[in-house]
Ligand SMILES: Cc1cc2nc3c(=O)[nH]c(=O)nc-3n(C[C@H](O)[C@H](O)[C@H](O)COP(=O)(O)OP(=O)(O)OC[C@H]3O[C@@H](n4cnc5c(N)ncnc54)[C@H](O)[C@@H]3O)c2cc1C
């Protein structure tokens with residue numbers, strides 16, 4: 341039996357979803373909204389949906405496209421990337437068909453079992469999807485996007501039957517980007533309760549300036565109003581993946597680590613040599629961050645000058 | 647406006663995930679409990695809308711007897727009344743959860759009038775199923791916008807804002823509608839002592855739904871590898887600065 345994958349326009353994570361979908365076995369069909377070249381990823385047929393109702397994003401319209409392809413290709417599973425839209429569309433599909441839906445899977449077994457992430461990645465669950473048609477999304481950055489020696493995919497354009505969708509994007513407001521984005525920074529200097537105040541972040545910003553880094557923070561900091569929520573790293577904040585993450589006065593709660601464990605290296609600066617963050621960090625300096633951070637800044641200035 | 651907010655009791659895990667011997671749950675004997683930050687913001691958003699437009703905020707949870715604590719916390723933050731769907735502590739799968747919520751909404755609405763808005767977190771903190779709100783929306787035949795960072799209501803319409811790369815996507819839903827929200831949509835208030843005291847005497851109605859068989863069936867939980875590294879100590883106090891800069895050079899980030 342075949343597998344149907346939702347491919348979002350310009351979304352790298354969809355390629356990871358395709359790669360996991362291959363593990364389910366059977367010919368791969370993709371629902372796409374542009375004629376992306378997906379043969380290299382093992383897709384046999386790309387079904388390109390074309391309809392006026394698809395001119396702006398409407399989750400119900402995407403789910404209706406999936407439904408019509410399900411009826412046509414009779415897949416054993418429907419897979420999407422665990423993006424905001426991927427999870428949303430699959431939840432719409434599951435609700436329409438009264439099917440179970442397993443969000444953010446990292447592996448699939450042949451027997452209908454999956455491994456999925458909980459707690460933003462701090463815990464895994466092995467689960468069984470009790471239905472003939474399996475609906476599942478693939479957790480971002482947990483599966484590599486790999487190519488196979490596939491021929492170019494067939495491209496089949498189709499016009500789905502779509503009604504009016506109330507829930508759709510009716511307007512897009514651009515916001516000018518300010519500085520280095522947290523999600524993409526190569527270095528992140530992050531502060532927690534140990535920074536002590538909004539003003540305390542001045543020294544973190546100074547260090548960040550020298551390193552071309554973004555400034556992040558813990559939830560305690562945003563709740564105290566010291567920094568905006570856009571700076572929060574963690575399960576309910578931003579996920580970061582820098583080369584170096586510097587955690588200053590952050591204890592290392594699992595919900596914080598969920599947001600920074602994608603970092604190549606973590607440096608913890610903490611006065612408590614028993615802080616849990618030391619079990620997630622690669623390097624640590626023990627002591628008062630109010631002394632240590634300015635000392636690192638001074639040392640770095642010296643090094644950069646010479 | 648009549649607004650319903652759905653919140654879920656979850657353990658406040660610290661620095662480590664520890665499982666029970668049967669691998670079915672987190673070991674919570676030494677842990678406190680809370681709700682997802684998204685849901686905290688959901689309560690705050692509902693309370694602000696009612697402060698602006700008038701009305702009432704009902705807080706619903708499906709969970710064990712102890713979950714009344716999370717209802718009371720939400721009532722201390724401005725909710726008016728609670729509905730507690732009492733379970734035996736077993737986890738319900740998202741389809742079962744949604745069905746129980748739908749049944750309750752229908753009963754509540756035929757008794758007390760419709761909800762203009764039903765508010766969810768974008769995802770539950772512990773199981774992260776990303777679907778309960780959407781299932782409830784379909785069962786009720788109402789629209790839902792998810793993952794909101796902005797919400798305002800005027801003329802029986804909800805203007806819903808999502809943060810997307812480079813800007814915001816806007817949805818406009820006719821009421822009655824459902825929404826799911828993300829932390830950051832607002833900064834929730836801290837409850838005052840009098841508010842906590844008042845919350846104790848606010849009404850909480852109990853119901854006892856039956857748990858159907860799970861269609862997304864949990865087999866076991868697994869702690870992912872990577873917990874329990876041992877950091878290399880580069881030094882103590884400001885004297886460690888040269889070692890830190892040396893490390894930055896080695897990994898190529900010293901600028
Ligand atoms: C569902 C859920 C989601 C959550 N999502 C997030 C999230 O996205 N992001 C997040 O961060 N949290 C999140 N949290 C909260 C999380 O559980 C912790 O409460 C939070 O991360 C703790 O922040 P902190 O480390 O700054 O504070 P604390 O835990 O209080 O730690 C402060 C640390 O600073 C150290 N310190 C104090 N003074 C100094 C000093 N002078 N010099 C050096 N070190 C010092 C202390 O030793 C301590 O280790 C979430 C919680 C839940 C339940």
Ligand SMILES: Nc1ncnc2c1ncn2[C@@H]1O[C@H](COP(=O)(O)O)[C@@H](O)[C@H]1O
Pocket residue numbers: 652653654655682684685706707708709740743765766767768769770771773774775776777778779
């Ligand atoms: N047991 C529950 N009781 C009340 N609301 C819930 C429960 N489980 C999930 N929800 C609501 O549904 C949202 C999404 O949950 P989920 O689909 O599990 O990610 C949560 O943020 C809550 O608002």
